[in-house]
Amino acid sequence: MKNETIIERLGILADAAKYDASCASSGTSKKDSRLGKGIGSTEGMGICHAYAPDGRCISLLKVLLTNHCIFDCHYCVNRKSSNVRRARFTPQEVADLTINFYRRNYIEGLFLSSGIFKSSNHTMEQMVEVARILRDDYDFRGYIHLKTIPEADPELVYRAGLYADRVSINVELPTDSGLTRLAPDKNAMQIEGAMGGVKSAITQSKDEIKRFRHAPKFAPAGQSTQMIVGADAATDSDIVGKASRLYDSFKLRRVYYSAFSPIPDASAVLPLKRPPLVREHRLYQSDWLMRFYGYKPNEVMQATEADGNLPLDIDPKLAWALKFREFFPVDVNRASKERLLRVPGLGVKAVERIITARKHRSLTLDDIAKLTVSIAKVRPFLIASNWRPTTLTDRADLRTLLAPKSEQLELFGA
Numbered sequence: 584m585k586n587e588t589i590i591e592r593l594g595i596l597a598d599a600a601k602y603d604a605s606c607a608s609s610g611t612s613k614k615d616s617r618l619g620k621g622i623g624s625t626e627g628m629g630i631c632h633a634y635a636p637d638g639r640c641i642s643l644l645k646v647l648l649t650n651h652c653i654f655d656c657h658y659c660v661n662r663k664s665s666n667v668r669r670a671r672f673t674p675q676e677v678a679d680l681t682i683n684f685y686r687r688n689y690i691e692g693l694f695l696s697s698g699i700f701k702s703s704n705h706t707m708e709q710m711v712e713v714a715r716i717l718r719d720d721y722d723f724r725g726y727i728h729l730k731t732i733p734e735a736d737p738e739l740v741y742r743a744g745l746y747a748d749r750v751s752i753n754v755e756l757p758t759d760s761g762l763t764r765l766a767p768d769k770n771a772m773q774i775e776g777a778m779g780g781v782k783s784a785i786t787q788s789k790d791e792i793k794r795f796r797h798a799p800k801f802a803p804a805g806q807s808t809q810m811i812v813g814a815d816a817a818t819d820s821d822i823v824g825k826a827s828r829l830y831d832s833f834k835l836r837r838v839y840y841s842a843f844s845p846i847p848d849a850s851a852v853l854p855l856k857r858p859p860l861v862r863e864h865r866l867y868q869s870d871w872l873m874r875f876y877g878y879k880p881n882e883v884m885q886a887t888e889a890d891g892n893l894p895l896d897i898d899p900k901l902a903w904a905l906k907f908r909e910f911f912p913v914d915v916n917r918a919s920k921e922r923l924l925r926v927p928g929l930g931v932k933a934v935e936r937i938i939t940a941r942k943h944r945s946l947t948l949d950d951i952a953k954l955t956v957s958i959a960k961v962r963p964f965l966i967a968s969n970w971r972p973t974t975l976t977d978r979a980d981l982r983t984l985l986a987p988k989s990e991q992l993e994l995f996g997a
């Protein structure tokens with residue numbers, strides 16, 4: 584470490600942090616102006632984008648404190664048996680990097696995670712120290728997301744939440760058996776115990792703030808978690824069930840999914856191939872169905888195929904509609920909001936606009952066409968003043984008619 588400059592270590596530790604999806608970042612094509620051609624790069628080290636609690640998209644420095652680790656999670660490039668270049672920052676160095684990047688307007692906050700160096704408590708103490716220096720010594724008011732270590736002393740996790748806007752604890756794998764096999768040093772009960780502690784601290788802090796204006800805030804942007812998809816045999820049904828239990832039990836802001844990607848120097852117990860990226864996307868769509876469209880977890884599970892996985896060629900909302908055709912067609916001029924939200928191709932905003940517009944006049948299929956990217960997808964499932972699908976809803980080949988034809992699967996359908 585002595586011979587490596589801060590920039591070299593930043594290169595190692597920002598690269599090592601890229602496998603963590605729980606600070607959501609958006610993919611883009613590689614563009615680079617660092618050799619003097621053009622302006623702007625998408626390849627700068629360690630900058631990711633996340634959504635702040637007020638809905639703004641913000642840039643974060645996303646980095647590990649260290650990629651040294653005493654644990655040996657098979658799916659992780661930083662596990663102790665992995666042959667990667669190691670590096671470590673001191674808390675002061677991470678705080679200084681954050682402040683310097685902030686002053687140059689590169690970032691608006693920090694996403695800090697870490698391998699486990701020496702012990703869980705030692706690592707957690709160092710992470711808390713980064714946040715303490717930023718808040719107390721530099722009076723930093725920007726966004727801080729700390730990935731906390733479930734094996735650490737709950738008091739340290741609590742201190743993390745006093746400095747951070749958001750804390751997260753990764754459940755890592757959807758099933759306990761998968762965790763035991765692929766992350767032998769981790770324990771599902773300990774992970775959920777830590778999440779339970781964070782949930783209680785958030786609830787208590789909100790109560791105290793209602794009673795005492797200056798009561799300390801604890802993780803005001805809540806807690807989140809991440810699950811790796813495709814590293815074990817868990818089906819989408821297992822994953823949806825686990826996510827739903829986590830939302831209910833721990834009041835999580837988000838469950839992030841990360842499609843397992845083969846890592847350099849991979850362990851032999853891992854699959855050789857990554858799952859299709861669209862599987863991760865289908866899980867995010869199912870997450871939206873539960874959070875914004877009123878679907879119960881068992882209804883999302885009903886959209887899965889015989890192998891327990893969501894279809895890849897069509898989105899889960901369409902898959903559910905095709906299985907439960909007796910629910911359709913829905914009358915766009917009379918149906919409740921809940922029923923309209925079930926119509927494939929109608930998003931939440933479109934449904935709100937329909938409800939507002941139909942107070943003034945009867946809506947036609949052309950009116951609906953203006954609110955959706957694919958009227959062909961909507962037509963079999965609704966009735967408008969000039970449209971009734973008659974036998975279309977029940978056609979045996981409806982799935983073939985509606986599945987996207989092009990190779991690029993429809994990524995943003997409602």
Ligand code: SF4
Pocket residue numbers: 652653654655656659660661662663697698699
């Ligand atoms: S604890 Fe496991 S997942 Fe975390 S850095 Fe270490 S090996 Fe990787």
